[in-house]
Amino acid sequence: MQYRNIFATRQGIIIVGLFIGIVASVLQLLGNPGNMGICVACFERDIAGAVGFHQAKVVQYMRPEIIGFVLGALIAAYIFKEFKPRSGSAPVIRYFLGIFAMIGALVFLGCPWRALLRLAGGDLNAIFGLAGLVFGIWIGTLFLKRGYNLGRSQPVNTAAGWMLPVLMVIFLFLLLIYPEIPGQDKNGVLFFSVSGPGMKHAPVIISLAAGLGIGFLAQRSRFCTMGALRDLILFKQFHLFSGFMALLLAAFISNLLFNQFVLGFENQPVAHNLHLGNFAGMSLAGLCFTLAGGCPGRHLFLSGEGDGDAAIFVLGMITGAGFAHNFSLASSPNGLGQHGIAALVIGFIFSLFIGFAMSRKKV
Amino acid sequence: MSVTIDARGLSCPQPVLLTLNEIRNGNDPQILVLVDTDTSKENVIRAAASQGCEVNVEPSVSGEYRIAIQKDK
Numbered sequence: 001m002q003y004r005n006i007f008a009t010r011q012g013i014i015i016v017g018l019f020i021g022i023v024a025s026v027l028q029l030l031g032n033p034g035n036m037g038i039c040v041a042c043f044e045r046d047i048a049g050a051v052g053f054h055q056a057k058v059v060q061y062m063r064p065e066i067i068g069f070v071l072g073a074l075i076a077a078y079i080f081k082e083f084k085p086r087s088g089s090a091p092v093i094r095y096f097l098g099i100f101a102m103i104g105a106l107v108f109l110g111c112p113w114r115a116l117l118r119l120a121g122g123d124l125n126a127i128f129g130l131a132g133l134v135f136g137i138w139i140g141t142l143f144l145k146r147g148y149n150l151g152r153s154q155p156v157n158t159a160a161g162w163m164l165p166v167l168m169v170i171f172l173f174l175l176l177i178y179p180e181i182p183g184q185d186k187n188g189v190l191f192f193s194v195s196g197p198g199m200k201h202a203p204v205i206i207s208l209a210a211g212l213g214i215g216f217l218a219q220r221s222r223f224c225t226m227g228a229l230r231d232l233i234l235f236k237q238f239h240l241f242s243g244f245m246a247l248l249l250a251a252f253i254s255n256l257l258f259n260q261f262v263l264g265f266e267n268q269p270v271a272h273n274l275h276l277g278n279f280a281g282m283s284l285a286g287l288c289f290t291l292a293g294g295c296p297g298r299h300l301f302l303s304g305e306g307d308g309d310a311a312i313f314v315l316g317m318i319t320g321a322g323f324a325h326n327f328s329l330a331s332s333p334n335g336l337g338q339h340g341i342a343a344l345v346i347g348f349i350f351s352l353f354i355g356f357a358m359s360r361k362k363v
Numbered sequence: 364m365s366v367t368i369d370a371r372g373l374s375c376p377q378p379v380l381l382t383l384n385e386i387r388n389g390n391d392p393q394i395l396v397l398v399d400t401d402t403s404k405e406n407v408i409r410a411a412a413s414q415g416c417e418v419n420v421e422p423s424v425s426g427e428y429r430i431a432i433q434k435d436k
Contacts, residue, residue, distance in 0.1 A: 152372030
């Protein structure tokens with residue numbers, strides 16, 4: 001080996017996990033919603049709201065963290081010569097996996113990162129979400145053992161690899177020319193929440209810097225929460241899992257220090273205590289993440305490396321947020337959405353079908 | 364004898380699955396794995412090393428890697 005990537009070592013992944021946990025806790029201290037210092041699913045949902053893909057008034061904000069994740073990964077990929085534009089591994093399936101991953105996550109109210117952050121903030125409902133996540137990933141590993149795969153990607157033109165990063169640059173540009181005006185629900189083309197979690201956010205520059213830093217480090221370390229549990233189940237390998245646990249531990253200690261830890265099931269921020277719903281929502285999300293090959297955060301970092309298939313999954317998640325709120329599939333602190341259960345059933349039918357259909361003994 | 368696994372273009376965790384399957388179930392003492400991302404390279408090296416194999420990486424053309432794995436007899 002000619003040069004060594006220190007972040008690909010055990011210590012490296014632990015450092016990155018600790019960094020994300022601390023930064024998330026600090027972002028919450030600086031204004032982000034409760035136990036939502038960072039939530040890839042929630043923040044993509046807020047972005048979907050900011051551009052008007054749904055009209056849930058309390059969750060509309062152009063989250064700079066997401067923009068930073070993609071651009072930070074892009075910068076790291078270019079510096080370390082890992083920007084490799086590629087695509088063509090069943091993109092349309094990945095798009096729908098993204099849609100249902102988002103719907104599942106919004107029934108629980110969080111991505112795997114937020115599940116950890118919720119637990120680190122004392123929200124015991126997260127235990128059911130995490131159990132569901134493990135269950136969904138376990139189902140996914142059964143398909144992987146049967147030979148499930150979505151086929152090979154091909155090298156593509158650089159322009160194709162730049163599509164999602166460019167979209168993020170445009171989103172950032174929109175946020176700069178149409179900044180939030182306190183008390184106003186719209187500026188220019190962007191929607192802004194004037195109440196609810198969408199209104200709560202750290203200063204733009206800090207959110208962006210945090211996103212860039214995490215995007216850079218996560219690209220180097222290949223940090224992935226789904227991969228952490230999948231590798232543990234499939235290979236008994238602890239590499240990514242050590243980063244997963246580091247995130248939980250760092251956020252827990254930071255929350256204690258910042259007085260952000262409140263233990264219990266009741267009245268937790270942006271959460272409900274329907275255990276079966278939490279379990280089932282995250283099961284669907286976990287299965288979709290496994291079939292797509294990464295957690296929502298990992299898909300953003302891969303998009304920054306030029307992976308067009310990951311970009312399609314991200315666009316699927318943003319689309320899924322639109323469906324989730326327009327069709328009343330997403331949960332709220334009051335409980336499940338009107339059609340949340342129906343959406344979960346359809347999601348499971350879809351993802352199990354894809355699991356079986358794409359399982360071949362030979363690649 | 365050696366066997367070649369072409370894991371180029373495959374996403375996580377396929378390259379590792381194929382490699383481990385060959386290490387555990389294959390008959391050839393030498394395995395050559397072709398990958399095209401650094402993530403796959405690191406994952407395959409880590410997996411093979413965890414099985415006690417000797418691993419050598421040769422950079423190949425256009426950002427691809429050839430990973431030579433010598434099984435522990």
